[in-house]
Amino acid sequence: MIPVSVITGFLGSGKTTLLRSVLRDPAYAGSAVIVNEWGDIGLDHELLETSEENLLGLANGCLCCTTRGDLARTLIDLAARRKSGAVTYHRVLIETTGLADPAPILHTLLMDPSIAEDHRVEAVVTVVDALLGAETITRHPEATQQAMLADRLLLSKTDLAPDTSALEAALASLNPGAPILRAVHGAIPPDMLFASAAGPETLQHWLEAIATPGARHSAGVETISILREEPLPAVVLPLFLEALAEHAGEKLLRMKGIICVAEAPGKPAVLHGVRHVLHPIQWLEDWPSADRRSRLVLIGQGIPQWWPVRLLEALEEEARA
Amino acid sequence: MNPPALRALLADSLTLWGVTGRVEIADCGVRIIAGDQVLHVAQAAPEEAPMRWWLLRDGRRRPAGSILGLLRSLRYALNATSTEPARARVAAPL
Numbered sequence: 234m235i236p237v238s239v240i241t242g243f244l245g246s247g248k249t250t251l252l253r254s255v256l257r258d259p260a261y262a263g264s265a266v267i268v269n270e271w272g273d274i275g276l277d278h279e280l281l282e283t284s285e286e287n288l289l290g291l292a293n294g295c296l297c298c299t300t301r302g303d304l305a306r307t308l309i310d311l312a313a314r315r316k317s318g319a320v321t322y323h324r325v326l327i328e329t330t331g332l333a334d335p336a337p338i339l340h341t342l343l344m345d346p347s348i349a350e351d352h353r354v355e356a357v358v359t360v361v362d363a364l365l366g367a368e369t370i371t372r373h374p375e376a377t378q379q380a381m382l383a384d385r386l387l388l389s390k391t392d393l394a395p396d397t398s399a400l401e402a403a404l405a406s407l408n409p410g411a412p413i414l415r416a417v418h419g420a421i422p423p424d425m426l427f428a429s430a431a432g433p434e435t436l437q438h439w440l441e442a443i444a445t446p447g448a449r450h451s452a453g454v455e456t457i458s459i460l461r462e463e464p465l466p467a468v469v470l471p472l473f474l475e476a477l478a479e480h481a482g483e484k485l486l487r488m489k490g491i492i493c494v495a496e497a498p499g500k501p502a503v504l505h506g507v508r509h510v511l512h513p514i515q516w517l518e519d520w521p522s523a524d525r526r527s528r529l530v531l532i533g534q535g536i537p538q539w540w541p542v543r544l545l546e547a548l549e550e551e552a553r554a
Numbered sequence: 555m556n557p558p559a560l561r562a563l564l565a566d567s568l569t570l571w572g573v574t575g576r577v578e579i580a581d582c583g584v585r586i587i588a589g590d591q592v593l594h595v596a597q598a599a600p601e602e603a604p605m606r607w608w609l610l611r612d613g614r615r616r617p618a619g620s621i622l623g624l625l626r627s628l629r630y631a632l633n634a635t636s637t638e639p640a641r642a643r644v645a646a647p648l
Contacts, residue, residue: 535570
């Protein structure tokens with residue numbers, strides 16, 4: 234499986250600078266790079282120093298809307314050329330436009346069977362301008378969406394902004410589970426950005442971030458955290474996920490959770506989902522910490538704060554009856 | 555599930571679906587009033603298993619085997635499906 238990571242961030246946040254820095258790392262120099270630019274003349278891909286055959290520009294449209302089909306075709310063509318030996322790469326990095334909504338891109342990557350056959354989504358990295366980011370996420374819903382869907386948030390230009398505490402608080406409110414990293418001129422070990430978002434480091438971070446149940450609100454976005462002491466009957470889990478997808482569908486931007494299942498309390502179930510698209514449940518061999526409570530974070534817009542908890546309790550009551 | 559808990563879940567569901575209306579506790583369970591529609595939800599009697607819920611409208615009763623089925627029936631009855639409800643889809647493993 235070829236790992237695919239998405240680099241997103243608002244206009245001018247420093248995505249290309251980051252990508253240039255990443256590609257200088259020997260372990261990432263051989264990555265296939267797909268750069269999406271909006272406009273008749275693509276410039277960003279001219280700024281990247283990488284082999285021509287591994288660099289593809291998708292101009293004249295945004296990946297999240299007009300060129301989604303192009304992305305799928307590009308990835309499939311690349312994989313076919315890799316199989317034939319025409320190109321060599323071990324990972325794919327996708328740089329979106331500054332106005333892209335990562336959700337449809339993730340949807341394409343996760344749900345297109347021709348892509349999913351050879352690729353796995355590793356991480357979504359959102360670059361946030363340390364100087365202008367707070368204002369940007371207030372004014373531009375695209376920037377808010379990019380922050381909410383990140384597996385990791387990277388503050389760029391931190392040399393220009395000595396105090397980023399307000400921005401960090403705003404980002405933590407939008408996406409409590411994503412670690413906030415910092416870089417000047419894109420200088421950061423790439424593995425800190427692109428290690429699998431399902432890995433133990435990321436899991437532990439968001440578990441700590443959601444220790445307090447309830448809901449936080451920012452820019453019309455709610456982060457709903459559910460904490461449960463009692464293990465859940467296994468049958469409740471698929472019913473709950475089905476109901477979430479059916480009724481909260483488009484309003485649910487992201488979901489992560491670790492669940493203590495009554496039938497196997499020693500092996501927690503890890504849930505990951507984007508909108509109504511769910512990854513198969515991962516079963517861990519053991520709990521990552523002494524805290525064995527079920528915890529679930531839902532990031533969405535327009536989902537009543539207590540609806541998921543009430544639904545879960547109703548399903549649990551039926552399962553136990 | 556007691557009537558206050560059912561009322562709270564259904565009231566939240568109306569909000570989620572963008573339906574303007576109210577949910578009240580009634581003799582049979584709860585009553586939903588939305589526009590000119592009045593519906594009732596009642597818990598099925600134990601001998602009616604595997605049915606758990608009844609949705610009543612215009613003298614007709616529609617059964618539901620779970621709260622999930624009840625929500626689906628209620629949403630359709632209220633015509634609160636401006637777009638086709640999403641179905642859960644399974645992506646590739648992480």
